[in-house]
Amino acid sequence: MGGSGVDEVDDWELTGPTTGVTTLVLVGRTGNGKSATGNSILGRKAFKSRSRSGAVTQTSELQHVEMNDGRQLNVIDTPGLFDPTVNPDFLGKEIVKCIDLAKDGLHGVLFVLSVRNRFTAEEAAALESLQMLFGEKILNFMVVIFTGGDELEENLETLEDYLHESPLELQELLRQCNHRKVLFNNKTTSETTMARQITELLKQIDIVVAQNGGHPYSNELFHEAQERLNRQKDIDSGGYSKEEIQFLQKQMENAYAEQLKQLTEMVEEKLRITTERLEQRLSSEQSARENAEKRAQIEQEESGEKIRMLQEKLQKAEEETENLKKQMGGGSKCVIL
Numbered sequence: 193m194g195g196s197g198v199d200e201v202d203d204w205e206l207t208g209p210t211t212g213v214t215t216l217v218l219v220g221r222t223g224n225g226k227s228a229t230g231n232s233i234l235g236r237k238a239f240k241s242r243s244r245s246g247a248v249t250q251t252s253e254l255q256h257v258e259m260n261d262g263r264q265l266n267v268i269d270t271p272g273l274f275d276p277t278v279n280p281d282f283l284g285k286e287i288v289k290c291i292d293l294a295k296d297g298l299h300g301v302l303f304v305l306s307v308r309n310r311f312t313a314e315e316a317a318a319l320e321s322l323q324m325l326f327g328e329k330i331l332n333f334m335v336v337i338f339t340g341g342d343e344l345e346e347n348l349e350t351l352e353d354y355l356h357e358s359p360l361e362l363q364e365l366l367r368q369c370n371h372r373k374v375l376f377n378n379k380t381t382s383e384t385t386m387a388r389q390i391t392e393l394l395k396q397i398d399i400v401v402a403q404n405g406g407h408p409y410s411n412e413l414f415h416e417a418q419e420r421l422n423r424q425k426d427i428d429s430g431g432y433s434k435e436e437i438q439f440l441q442k443q444m445e446n447a448y449a450e451q452l453k454q455l456t457e458m459v460e461e462k463l464r465i466t467t468e469r470l471e472q473r474l475s476s477e478q479s480a481r482e483n484a485e486k487r488a489q490i491e492q493e494e495s496g497e498k499i500r501m502l503q504e505k506l507q508k509a510e511e512e513t514e515n516l517k518k519q520m521g522g523g524s525k526c527v528i529l
């Protein structure tokens with residue numbers, strides 16, 4: 193494995209075979225509506241979307257669909273990979289699994305947000321982890337999906353109104369993604385609304401694909417997954433005897449297990465560094481906030497003291513004026529100019 197060094201983020205390159213299938217992966221926090229959006233794209237309830245039973249996506253899963261225009265899509269749903277409670281061991285294995293599902297590379301990364309949930313520091317951290325693991329280039333493949341279009345509509349709000357009030361981090365994310373965004377109403381029963389949002393998504397995906405010269409996002413992990421696929425094809429078509437096939441399969445399984453172990457370790461190491469950096473940043477932001485609060489409190493106390501002194505001076509001056517008036521009233525012919 194080439195760049196297994198944890199800091200070699202930029203060695204993740206853009207290459208990949210053109211297979212005629214567009215592969216999209218849904219990422220984002222648990223509960224933002226990844227599975228529901230996946231189902232809207234597929235036009236069927238293939239992914240388990242959280243219902244009253246509270247079921248959450250446990251592992252990455254791929255589904256295929258042929259769209260009305262004949263376009264072939266692979267859609268990968270993922271669990272909340274970058275949620276703060278996820279442990280690195282699970283994340284490492286899930287990312288490797290996800291890459292394995294997308295052997296031919298990814299054409300689009302759908303970063304799913306919900307207008308019903310605030311864009312939080314955790315969300316910003318998730319995005320940072322994604323960039324740390326896959327390099328800045330991942331942003332060139334990203335389209336931001338906002339779910340909850342129905343709720344905006346109920347409040348007579350547009351996506352632009354919502355974004356106008358949104359935190360700077362979200363505005364920055366959109367800027368980095370060249371403002372590629374789509375509003376989804378996964379609850380709609382209107383075929384026209386559903387068709388409109390899917391068409392808009394496909395338009396954004398076409399832009400991404402064109403801007404990346406038709407190449408999917410890929411890296412060394414994808415290459416290794418691709419090689420395994422090719423070896424499997426060789427075995428299937430090599431005219432081997434049953435025993436030879438069994439032997440080759442066993443060899444491949446062992447090699448795969450070893451690779452998986454190495455890849456998981458690498459992902460975990462990258463993630464550990466990301467988490468450390470984030471914790472450092474959050475703690476320095478926290479202490480900067482505390483210092484600012486302390487300064488504001490001191491300034492408030494100081495200005496309170498100044499006001500008190502001014503009030504004292506004013507009172508003294510009033511008393512002196514009063515005394516002077518009394519003296520004048522006592523028969524003196526003094527004239528004050």
Ligand SMILES: Nc1nc2c(ncn2[C@@H]2O[C@H](COP(=O)(O)OP(=O)(O)OP(=O)(O)O)[C@@H](O)[C@H]2O)c(=O)[nH]1
Pocket residue numbers: 220221222223224225226227228229240241242243247248249270271272339340341342343376377378379
């Ligand atoms: N009103 C409304 N609710 C939505 C929309 N999209 C998703 N939801 C709801 O949001 C909740 C979470 O949706 P999921 O699709 O399970 O979210 P997820 O991101 O896949 O979550 P996990 O499977 O837990 O990782 C469900 O109750 C959905 O019905 C939408 O456009 N409008």
